[in-house]
Amino acid sequence: MKKRNLAAGLLACIWVASVQADPGADVYTKGGANPAALACLTCHGADGMGMAAAGFPRLAGLSAEYMKKQLLDFQSGSRAHPVMLPIASALTEGEMQSVSLYIEQMTTPVYPRINRSAEATSVGERLALRGAWERNIPECVACHGPGGVGVGAAFPPLAGQSSAYLSSQLIAWKRGTRTNDPNDLMGHIAKSLTDDEVKAVSDYFSGLGQ
Amino acid sequence: MKIYLAIAATLIALPVAAQAPVAMDDQSQLAPSVQPPAGADYFQPPLESELPDNAFGALVREGRAIFVDTRNRAPEHVGNGMNCTNCHLDQGRKANSAPLWGAYPMYPAYRSKNDKVNTYVERMQGCFQFSMDGTAPAADSHIMNALSAYSYWLSTGAPTGEVQPGRAYPKVQEPEGGYDLAQGRQVYEEQCAICHGDQGQGQKSGEDFVLPPLWGKESFNWGAGMHRINTAADFIKESMPLGKGGSLTDEQAWNVAAFMNSHERPQDPRLIDGSVEETRKKYHANDGVNLYGVEVNGVVLGQGAD
Numbered sequence: 001m002k003k004r005n006l007a008a009g010l011l012a013c014i015w016v017a018s019v020q021a022d023p024g025a026d027v028y029t030k031g032g033a034n035p036a037a038l039a040c041l042t043c044h045g046a047d048g049m050g051m052a053a054a055g056f057p058r059l060a061g062l063s064a065e066y067m068k069k070q071l072l073d074f075q076s077g078s079r080a081h082p083v084m085l086p087i088a089s090a091l092t093e094g095e096m097q098s099v100s101l102y103i104e105q106m107t108t109p110v111y112p113r114i115n116r117s118a119e120a121t122s123v124g125e126r127l128a129l130r131g132a133w134e135r136n137i138p139e140c141v142a143c144h145g146p147g148g149v150g151v152g153a154a155f156p157p158l159a160g161q162s163s164a165y166l167s168s169q170l171i172a173w174k175r176g177t178r179t180n181d182p183n184d185l186m187g188h189i190a191k192s193l194t195d196d197e198v199k200a201v202s203d204y205f206s207g208l209g210q
Numbered sequence: 211m212k213i214y215l216a217i218a219a220t221l222i223a224l225p226v227a228a229q230a231p232v233a234m235d236d237q238s239q240l241a242p243s244v245q246p247p248a249g250a251d252y253f254q255p256p257l258e259s260e261l262p263d264n265a266f267g268a269l270v271r272e273g274r275a276i277f278v279d280t281r282n283r284a285p286e287h288v289g290n291g292m293n294c295t296n297c298h299l300d301q302g303r304k305a306n307s308a309p310l311w312g313a314y315p316m317y318p319a320y321r322s323k324n325d326k327v328n329t330y331v332e333r334m335q336g337c338f339q340f341s342m343d344g345t346a347p348a349a350d351s352h353i354m355n356a357l358s359a360y361s362y363w364l365s366t367g368a369p370t371g372e373v374q375p376g377r378a379y380p381k382v383q384e385p386e387g388g389y390d391l392a393q394g395r396q397v398y399e400e401q402c403a404i405c406h407g408d409q410g411q412g413q414k415s416g417e418d419f420v421l422p423p424l425w426g427k428e429s430f431n432w433g434a435g436m437h438r439i440n441t442a443a444d445f446i447k448e449s450m451p452l453g454k455g456g457s458l459t460d461e462q463a464w465n466v467a468a469f470m471n472s473h474e475r476p477q478d479p480r481l482i483d484g485s486v487e488e489t490r491k492k493y494h495a496n497d498g499v500n501l502y503g504v505e506v507n508g509v510v511l512g513q514g515a516d
Contacts, residue, residue, distance in 0.1 A: 113415075115278075115279055116279065116295070117274075117282075117283065119271075130258075130301070131300065133303070136455065137453065138299075138452050138453045141420075142420070143420070143421075145415035146416075146418060146420070150415070151413050151414075151415050151420045151421065183401060183404070183454070184454070185404075185453065189453060
C-alpha cells in the first residue's frame with residue numbers, strides 16, 4: 001500500500017494524458033486560465049495522493065462538494081493558507097467545479113474500516129473510537145466514518161492523510177486560522193484537544209492501512 | 211383509496227402476526243432524569259482498562275461490541291439501520307442519555323399500570339422490537355447474556371433499586387403555545403440535515419450507517435419510545451447536534467422533535483387487526499405526545515414505511 005509501484009504511476013500518467021478533453025483534467029495537470037492557478041498535480045501528485053513529507057494533502061477520495069467548498073473557503077479566508085490562497089483566488093468558479101469533479105473520480109487505496117467495536121488502548125485509538133464525552137468530544141469515527149474513511153459530502157477522510165497535515169489542521173482550528181466548518185461542528189472539538197492528543201490522534205489516522 | 215389502504219394494512223399485518231409477542235409490550239416512559247446533589251458528580255462507570263482478562267472480561271467486551279455495532283453483530287435481530295448506542299450515547303455510559311448503569315440496577319421493575327413485573331432482559335427485548343424494528347433475541351441467548359454482562363459491569367458500585375441522577379433523559383418543557391412544525395423544519399434544515407440527510411435517511415459509509423436515520427423505513431418504528439415527541443425533545447436537547455448538546459433552546463428541541471416525528475416510519479408491530487385507529491386507542495392515546503394515528507397536513511400518520 002505504502003509504496004505505489006512505478007507501473008501504477010506510469011499508468012496514472014498515461015490515463016491522465018488520455019482524458020485531456022475533460023476541462024477539470026486540464027486544470028489539474030496544467031493549471032487554470034490565470035497563470036497564478038498553478039497545476040494541482042505539482043503538489044497534490046499525479047495520483048492525487050499528495051506529498052506527505054511536504055504537508056500537501058491527498059485530494060483523491062475527497063468529495064467534490066467538500067473540495068469546492070474548501071477552495072471557496074481558501075478564497076474567502078475562513079480557511080487561511082498562504083499557498084492555497086493565491087491558487088484558489090485565481091480559479092474561476094467553473095474551474096473549481098470541474099477540477100473538483102475530476103479529482104473526485106480518482107481511484108484511491110482501500111483503508112481498514114475500524115469501527116467502535118474495536119479495542120482501544122492508546123490515546124489516539126481512544127479518541128478515534130471512544131471519544132472524550134466528558135469534554136463533549138464524540139468518537140472521531142462517529143462523523144468521519146469507520147477507520148476515518150470519510151462520509152458523504154461534509155465529512156472528509158482522515159485515513160490516508162499524513163500526520164503532519166492532520167495536526168496542522170487541528171492546530172489551525174485551535175489558533176483560529178481555520179473557521180470554515182459548518183456550525184462549529186469540528187472547531188470546538190479541536191479546541192478541546194491537548195497538543196499531545198492532537199499528535200496521538202493524527203498519528204493514529206495517518207498510520208491506518210500502512 | 212379505502213380499499214387500497216385496507217389491502218396495504220393487511221399486507222403489513224401479515225408478517226407481524228407471525229412474530230412472537232414480547233413480554234414487555236411497550237416502551238413506557240421513564241421518570242425524567244434528575245441532577246446530582248450540589249457538589250456531587252454523576253455515577254462514574256468503571257474504565258474499560260479495568261476489565262479483567264478472563265471469561266467475564268471477554269463476555270463484557272462482547273456485550274459492548276454488540277451494543278455499538280448491533281447491525282453487524284446481531285444482524286438477524288435488527289430490522290433497520292440502528293445500533294443501540296445511537297440513542298444511548300458514549301456506548302451506554304453517558305449520563306442523561308439513558309445510560310445502562312442507570313437502568314440495570316432498577317430491574318426487575320414493577321408497573322402498576324398493568325400490575326406486572328418486567329425484567330431487565332425484557333426491557334432490552336423491547337428496544338430490539340421497537341427501537342431496532344427487529345425480533346428480540348431469546349432471554350437466554352448469548353446476545354442477551356453479553357448485553358446483560360456489559361450492563362452489570364457498567365453498574366459496578368451503583369446502588370440497587372435506587373434511582374440514579376442521570377438515568378433516562380432530562381425533561382424539556384413543551385413550549386407554551388405548543389410546538390410548530392414549520393419552525394421545526396427550519397431547525398432541521400439548518401442544524402441536522404448535514405448529518406441525518408435532507409430526507410431524514412441518515413448517511414452510510416459502505417454498508418454501515420454512520421449517521422443514523424431519523425425517519426423512514428430504516429429508522430425506529432412507531433412503537434419505539436423515541437416516537438414520542440416529548441421523549442425525542444428530551445434526547446435532542448441533551449445530545450444533538452452531535453457534540454453540541456445543550457445548544458438548542460427548549461422550543462427548538464420540541465419543534466424539531468415534532469418535525470422528525472411527523473414523518474412515516476415502520477409500522478407499530480403491535481398493530482391491532484390492521485387498524486391504525488384501534489392501535490392508537492390501545493397504545494398511543496395515553497403515551498405522551500405523539501402523532502400516531504393523527505392527521506397531519508391532510509394525511510393520517512401511522513401507515514408504516516416498509
